[in-house]
Amino acid sequence: MKLFIVFLLFSHYCAVVPVNAAEDGVVWQEAVQMAKGGDADFAFMRFRILVHDYPDSRRAVDARFALGEYYFLRGNFAMAIQEFGDFCARYPKREETLAALGYLYQMARMQGQTDAMKKYRDRVIASRQVILIFNEKKSFQFFSGFQRRHKVVFYIDKIEVLIDDKLFCEVPF
Numbered sequence: 001m002k003l004f005i006v007f008l009l010f011s012h013y014c015a016v017v018p019v020n021a022a023e024d025g026v027v028w029q030e031a032v033q034m035a036k037g038g039d040a041d042f043a044f045m046r047f048r049i050l051v052h053d054y055p056d057s058r059r060a061v062d063a064r065f066a067l068g069e070y071y072f073l074r075g076n077f078a079m080a081i082q083e084f085g086d087f088c089a090r091y092p093k094r095e096e097t098l099a100a101l102g103y104l105y106q107m108a109r110m111q112g113q114t115d116a117m118k119k120y121r122d123r124v125i126a127s128r129q130v131i132l133i134f135n136e137k138k139s140f141q142f143f144s145g146f147q148r149r150h151k152v153v154f155y156i157d158k159i160e161v162l163i164d165d166k167l168f169c170e171v172p173f
Helices: 002-036 040-053 058-073 077-090 096-110 114-135
Strands: 139-143 149-154 158-163 166-172
Touching: 002 040, 002 058, 040 058, 058 077, 058 096, 077 096, 096 114, 096 149, 096 158, 096 166, 114 166
Parallel strands: none
Antiparallel strands: 139 149, 149 158, 158 166
């Protein structure tokens, strides 16, 4: 009898996990399709659901970046700074963090906040050294949830963040 109960509990657990994993994938695909279709507000809502309902999903990282990007594109810099700052704090070693720092640097530059610009520049420099030493990469790229291609290119004296092959910002060292 005990073996049967253990089997039932184990089979129930195994049945639930794939469903939850599949659900976060569905939410991600819905969000991306909405973004591709130009429904940024609805895509944003799906990204938020993904972050809040599936925080351990591998797509939650991408969704968090998309939240910051959404606020930036809407001109809500206060919320964009909060989201990108949270992203950088949660994922300091991810390559996407350099793009998030690029957004933060650019918003500080646009608002004339030289102290904030220096702070983000210093964080980029620290991240750059770690990435070049351990990963030996000179550039990387990724597609955001809003299907914009982000590319970070390292030079000796700066990094450039390009979005859809257009220079978004340059962070000098």
